[in-house]
Amino acid sequence: MRLKKLPREEFEQYLHARFEPVFHEQAAELTSQVLDYTQCHPYYTQELAFYMWQVGAWEQKKTDVKASAIREIVDAYDLSYERIWANFNRTDRWILQRLAAHAELQTGEYRTSTIYSALKRLQHAGHVIYTDRYEIEDPFFGEWIMAKH
Numbered sequence: 001m002r003l004k005k006l007p008r009e010e011f012e013q014y015l016h017a018r019f020e021p022v023f024h025e026q027a028a029e030l031t032s033q034v035l036d037y038t039q040c041h042p043y044y045t046q047e048l049a050f051y052m053w054q055v056g057a058w059e060q061k062k063t064d065v066k067a068s069a070i071r072e073i074v075d076a077y078d079l080s081y082e083r084i085w086a087n088f089n090r091t092d093r094w095i096l097q098r099l100a101a102h103a104e105l106q107t108g109e110y111r112t113s114t115i116y117s118a119l120k121r122l123q124h125a126g127h128v129i130y131t132d133r134y135e136i137e138d139p140f141f142g143e144w145i146m147a148k149h
Helices: 008-038 042-058 065-076 078-086 090-100 112-124 139-148
Strands: 128-130 134-136
Touching: 008 042, 008 065, 042 065, 042 139, 065 078, 065 139, 078 139, 090 112, 090 128, 090 134, 090 139, 112 128, 134 139
Parallel strands: none
Antiparallel strands: 128 134
């Protein structure tokens, strides 16, 4: 079952309560960072929160817990992301790179109809979602794209 993004206020309370025993005075700030990054998507929020909690619990001296957790997630999925990437055509890759960089899609490089068709194809495959704008559904995949391509 595909879950949509959850309301931020309830999600924030829930996550903060779980972060507080590990991160103490940083719990509120880290909770906001997680939800800003994942845009309240339940699966990716759970994953990032878990890795942050793990990094925080094991490496108390880490200054940027979120960045460390994101690196660990991207590294853990590197091979899977590579396999996914290998199946995209040139247009899909270009669009995903633009979305990962939060850049404009209408650059004149591709016709509007080509961009629209590719976005619909990527949406149908579950790689792109549309809320108030098009975005890569998996924020960690976006990080991987930015790092590798």
